Every structure is written in C-alpha cells, then in structure tokens.
Amino acid sequence: MPAIPTQPPETEPLTLDEAKAFLRVEHTDEDELIASLIKAARMAVEAATRRALITQGFRIVLDAWPVGDRIPSPVSPLRLLTGARVRAANGSAADIDLMAFTIDTASNVIHFDRGLVGEPGQPIAGIEIEVTAGYGEDASSVPEPLCQAMRFLVARYYAQRDRVEKDDLPETVRALIAPYRAVSL
Secondary structure, three states: OOEEEEEOOOOOOOOHHHHHHHHOOOOOOOHHHHHHHHHHHHHHHHHHHOEOOOOEEEEEEEOOOOOOOEEEOOOEOEEEEEEEEEEOOOOOEEEOOHHHEEEEOOOOEEEEOHHHHOOOOOOOOOEEEEEEEOOOOOHHHOOHHHHHHHHHHHHHHHHOOOOOOOOOOOHHHHHHHHHHOOOOO
16 A cells, blocks of 8 residues: 655755755755755655655555554554545545544554445545654654764765665664664564
C-alpha cells in the first residue's frame, strides 16, 4: 500500500544557513545546489525511516478494505486524517464521512468502521485516504538525530557530487536513524 505525497513540507528541517555552516561554505555561489542537497537528504532520511520529518500530506491507496478494522499507515508519525473516498466502477469518487475512522497515533494505525465506509466499485486503487504526517511544522519538532543524519548526508552529497554511490547511507547515518526506522512485522 503506497503513500503518495500530495502536499510537500513548507520548510526543511535544516536551513540553508545551518547546512552552509556545517559545510563551512561562506560564499553564495552554491546556495541553489546546497538547498537541493538538503531536500535530497531529507527525502533519503524519510525513505529510510518511513517517517515524514516535517508535516506534509499523503494519500494512502488501497484496492480493498483490509480484513479487520485496521489500516497500518505506510508513513508516520500520523497526525490527522483529512479525507477519504471510495471510487465507483466508473471512476467517480464518493467521500466517506471521517467519523467512520479513528487514528491511533501511538501505533500509527487507522481504524475504520466497516459498516460506514462502503465498498469500492473500482477493483484497483478503489480506496483513497488522505492523511497528514510528520513531527511538526518546523525543524524544532524533528528529533535531533534525524537532523544530524541529514547534515552528514548533505556533507557527503556535497563532497561527492560527481560520484554515484551504490550505498547512499553511510554507517554513521544508519546508526543515527536506526531508532526511528519503521519496522514491518
């Protein structure tokens, strides 16, 4: 079940000035490059942890309602459920009342009342659930080890921008993000 980004974060967990200070870059010639490296580092940390660092929107797509009343979120930490709909066989969407859902932010699960959600008529991607996930609106809410992992990645990307590495996450970064990785059972 994919989580498709629908609304990017409004800011990055690491500012351009913070990244430049960490890199010891004092000129402005490469500001655009460094800003893109910050975004790439955030996306790498988010992909490795399956966590949104800064609050952003996602669409969870399902073919059918799972057995039971639980939908484990593919992205965390869950903050809000903002919309849900089922698609008819002709592709038209019908909104579902959000009262049919309860979000368990502690376990990162969306519970639903099967009697209130309706069955999709479209056999593939017939259910769409819109959520907001992330630690918060600004960098102060992001755990420091994840920000430090981003700093190391920005430095690595900056120093090795002309080489493509097979393993994008060095051991130091892996150690920093390890406690935050979402584990599938």
